[in-house]
Amino acid sequence: xxxxxxxxxxxxxxxxxxxxxxxxxxxxxxxxxxxxxxxxxxxxxxxxxxxxxxxxxxxxxxxxxxxxxxxxxxxxxxxxxxxxxxxxxxxxxxxxxxxxxxxxxxxxxxxxxxxxxxxxxxxxxxxxxxxxxxxxxxxxxxxxxxxxxxxxxxxxxxxxxxxxxxxxxxxxxxxxxxxxxxxxxxxxxxxxxxxxxxxxxxxxxxxxxxxxxxxxxxxxxxxxxxxxxxxxxxxxxxxxxxxxxxxxxxxxxxxxxxxxxxxxxxxxxxxxxxxxxxxxxxxxxxxxxxxxxxxxxxxxxxxxxxxxxxxxxxxxxxxxxxxxxxxxxxxxxxxxxxxxxxxxxxx
Amino acid sequence: xxxxxxxxxxxxxxxxxxxxxxxxxxxxxxxxxxxxxxxxxxxxxxxxxxxxxxxxxxxxxxxxxxxxxxxxxxxxxxxxxxxxxxxxxxxxxxxxxxxxxxxxxxxxxxxxxxxxxxxxxxxxxxxxxxxxxxxxxxxxxxxxxxxxxxxxxxxxxxxxxxxxxxxxxxxxxxxxxxxxxxxxxxxxxxxxxxxxxxxxxxxxxxxxxxxxxxxxxxxxxxxxxxxxxxxxxxxxxxxxxxxxxxxxxxxxxxxxxxxxxxxxxxxxxxxxxxxxxxxxxxxxxxxxxxxxxxxxxxxxxxxxxxxxxxxxxxxxxxxxxxxxxxxxxxxxxxxxxxxxxxxxxxx
Numbered sequence: 001x002x003x004x005x006x007x008x009x010x011x012x013x014x015x016x017x018x019x020x021x022x023x024x025x026x027x028x029x030x031x032x033x034x035x036x037x038x039x040x041x042x043x044x045x046x047x048x049x050x051x052x053x054x055x056x057x058x059x060x061x062x063x064x065x066x067x068x069x070x071x072x073x074x075x076x077x078x079x080x081x082x083x084x085x086x087x088x089x090x091x092x093x094x095x096x097x098x099x100x101x102x103x104x105x106x107x108x109x110x111x112x113x114x115x116x117x118x119x120x121x122x123x124x125x126x127x128x129x130x131x132x133x134x135x136x137x138x139x140x141x142x143x144x145x146x147x148x149x150x151x152x153x154x155x156x157x158x159x160x161x162x163x164x165x166x167x168x169x170x171x172x173x174x175x176x177x178x179x180x181x182x183x184x185x186x187x188x189x190x191x192x193x194x195x196x197x198x199x200x201x202x203x204x205x206x207x208x209x210x211x212x213x214x215x216x217x218x219x220x221x222x223x224x225x226x227x228x229x230x231x232x233x234x235x236x237x238x239x240x241x242x243x244x245x246x247x248x249x250x251x252x253x254x255x256x257x258x259x260x261x262x263x264x265x266x267x268x269x270x271x272x273x274x275x276x277x278x279x280x281x282x283x284x285x286x287x288x289x290x291x292x293x294x295x296x297x298x299x300x301x302x303x304x305x306x307x308x309x310x311x312x313x314x315x316x317x318x319x320x321x322x323x324x325x326x327x328x329x330x331x332x333x334x335x336x337x338x339x340x341x342x343x344x345x346x347x
Numbered sequence: 348x349x350x351x352x353x354x355x356x357x358x359x360x361x362x363x364x365x366x367x368x369x370x371x372x373x374x375x376x377x378x379x380x381x382x383x384x385x386x387x388x389x390x391x392x393x394x395x396x397x398x399x400x401x402x403x404x405x406x407x408x409x410x411x412x413x414x415x416x417x418x419x420x421x422x423x424x425x426x427x428x429x430x431x432x433x434x435x436x437x438x439x440x441x442x443x444x445x446x447x448x449x450x451x452x453x454x455x456x457x458x459x460x461x462x463x464x465x466x467x468x469x470x471x472x473x474x475x476x477x478x479x480x481x482x483x484x485x486x487x488x489x490x491x492x493x494x495x496x497x498x499x500x501x502x503x504x505x506x507x508x509x510x511x512x513x514x515x516x517x518x519x520x521x522x523x524x525x526x527x528x529x530x531x532x533x534x535x536x537x538x539x540x541x542x543x544x545x546x547x548x549x550x551x552x553x554x555x556x557x558x559x560x561x562x563x564x565x566x567x568x569x570x571x572x573x574x575x576x577x578x579x580x581x582x583x584x585x586x587x588x589x590x591x592x593x594x595x596x597x598x599x600x601x602x603x604x605x606x607x608x609x610x611x612x613x614x615x616x617x618x619x620x621x622x623x624x625x626x627x628x629x630x631x632x633x634x635x636x637x638x639x640x641x642x643x644x645x646x647x648x649x650x651x652x653x654x655x656x657x658x659x660x661x662x663x664x665x666x667x668x669x670x671x672x673x674x675x676x677x678x679x680x681x682x683x684x685x686x687x688x689x690x691x692x693x694x
Contacts, residue, residue, distance in 0.1 A: 034512075035512065035513050035516035035517070036516075037516055037519070037520060038512070038516055102475055102476070102479060105471070105472065105475055106472035106475060106476055107472075108472075124452070124471060125452060125453040125454075125455075125519065126519075128449055128452055128453060128475055129449070129453055129512065129515060129516060129519065131479075132449060132478075132482075132512055132515075133512045133516070135479075135482065136505065136508040136509055136511075136512055137509075139486065139501075139505045139508070140505050140506075140509060143498075143501055143502045143505050150498055151490075151497050151498045151501075154486075154490055154498075154501055155490045158483065158486045158487050158490050159487075161483040161486070162483055162484075162487060164483075165381075165382065165385070165476065165479055165480045165483055166382045168476060168479075169382035169383075169384055169385055169476060169480070170382070172384070172472065172473075172476065173384060
């Protein structure tokens with residue numbers, strides 16, 4: 001990452017208390033407006049309450065509000081107020097939670113944010129309906145904003161949703177496909193993760209009244225950052241720890257997920273690639289030893305290094321796009337800090 | 348139904364070939380824009396193709412486009428063209444299909460439009476994702492319309508979606524509740540069925556440029572009609588035939604559904620009500636004989652008559668609201684014809 005200089009502090013996600021202070025009341029109001037059962041399930045999903053509705057003791061959990069932070073800071077970056085962008089911040093966070101709820105149903109993942117996924121606690125029907133409710137609530141938050149910008153904001157969100165669905169569809173299809181190329185993988189990641197982060201940043205610009213060129217720059221910034229995040233997340237899915245990811249160690253390998261390191265390793269050539277292919281092609285379940293072996297083979301075939309390099313390339317592209325927006329200095333500094341943390345999957 | 352005169356022909360749903368001619372290309376274009384797998388599943392759900400994508404031989408199936416017909420005729424009723432309202436017609440039909448796909452997952456219903464429900468053919472994950480895709484496609488169709496009216500149209504749809512989710516939530520909760528009142532039932536039916544039919548009619552007005560008062564009248568017309576439809580549907584769910592409803596005979600009773608005839612019968616007093624309560628309270632599955640007995644008891648306790656009367660009352664209210672819109676004569680005639688057929692559950 002020679003051409004970009006890391007900020008002094010990149011090992012932890014920057015503390016953005018003011019983001020939560022702005023976001024939290026509006027987000028809680030949106031959840032409180034849901035039907036009671038779906039509101040409780042959404043609250044559990046966010047880590048605000050236990051399954052029976054009792055408030056949780058810890059104030060942590062519920063993710064780090066990366067997307068809302070992008071929205072609020074993007075508004076400030078183009079000279080607007082963070083307050084003006086709160087509806088956008090709430091909308092992207094609600095959409096994010098909608099995708100998590102439905103994705104866990106679709107993928108059968110039973111761990112989310114260090115707790116049993118909502119569907120495994122409340123059942124699939126309840127998780128589906130709660131996801132629907134969150135998506136509709138997101139649309140509602142935007143349609144309640146000032147009418148003139150509302151139309152553009154809604155269009156921005158709907159475009160992102162279309163890409164999200166397309167990305168999720170590819171993801172599901174690729175799990176069954178015999179071969180997936182790196183190019184296909186990146187297109188999927190752009191749809192599944194890039195589109196919503198791009199939308200988060202763009203909405204900040206839209207709601208602050210920025211012109212189309214700057215909105216496009218912000219969208220590109222968020223979109224590249226999203227892909228960087230997904231690449232880093234894939235590395236974590238193989239070499240990370242449950243304590244950080246909230247997911248089982250090596251789970252991606254045990255499930256034979258075609259994540260970026262694996263796809264790259266399989267596209268390579270050599271003894272490690274051939275052994276990895278045999279392991280992935282075998283119809284048997286992968287035991288603990290197989291997973292450990294697969295992990296070594298992916299690394300040997302260059303999958304880890306390639307994924308880390310891709311994350312860095314995407315981060316560079318994101319930061320270049322951001323610079324072209326000519327953002328206000330303080331917002332620029334904070335957005336760069338977030339970008340570094342996100343691209344290292346600290347968020 | 349003394350105060351309203353039935354049109355000459357009410358026993359079959361009016362043939363509205365022109366509605367399908369206007370709707371079909373736009374609806375097919377919307378489905379063609381979906382990711383391939385979700386497009387195929389949506390096509391199967393609509394009866395356009397088999398599970399493997401082969402076009403079906405029959406051109407029937409896929410429902411009778413009641414909601415799109417309401418949208419197009421409502422536009423004409425306020426002096427606009429049917430063409431101007433096509434995006435609204437497509438949007439409500441896509442939302443309707445979204446609700447059917449997710450509702451079948453949520454309720455575990457495995458028969459839809461005389462065929463196995465999509466989730467039972469393609470799996471729950473695929474049905475969930477296809478539903479999501481249809482909802483997003485509906486939003487997209489509206490955001491692609493002329494910007495000035497777009498904002499109002501989107502708001503109309505989002506408001507309906509909120510009510511839909513609320514109605515579905517109540518429906519799920521009531522299935523587990525020990526007692527449900529007739530008032531609770533009607534509020535649920537208004538959310539689950541009335542909101543989208545109300546939206547269908549209102550969108551026709553909005554897209555034709557009608558003023559708020561007439562849009563409100565059209566919304567009320569569609570909303571009452573939706574509740575009438577639900578009441579009639581409940582009667583059919585107990586005394587109807589599979590050939591007409593596409594659902595198993597007596598299925599609502601076997602599943603102990605708290606449909607309007609049952610709710611009314613249980614709210615009554617007398618020997619039939621008491622025997623029905625015992626039957627519904629028993630933890631055992633209801634066999635064929637129990638279902639036949641329950642059917643008789645609901646009728647004896649006045650549940651059937653009350654539901655039929657409620658359908659008529661709602662239809663009267665719908666037609667009164669429509670008259671207040673002072674609709675154009677020909678559109679008025681056709682809307683009345685549809686209303687009669689819908690309220691008798693011919694659609």
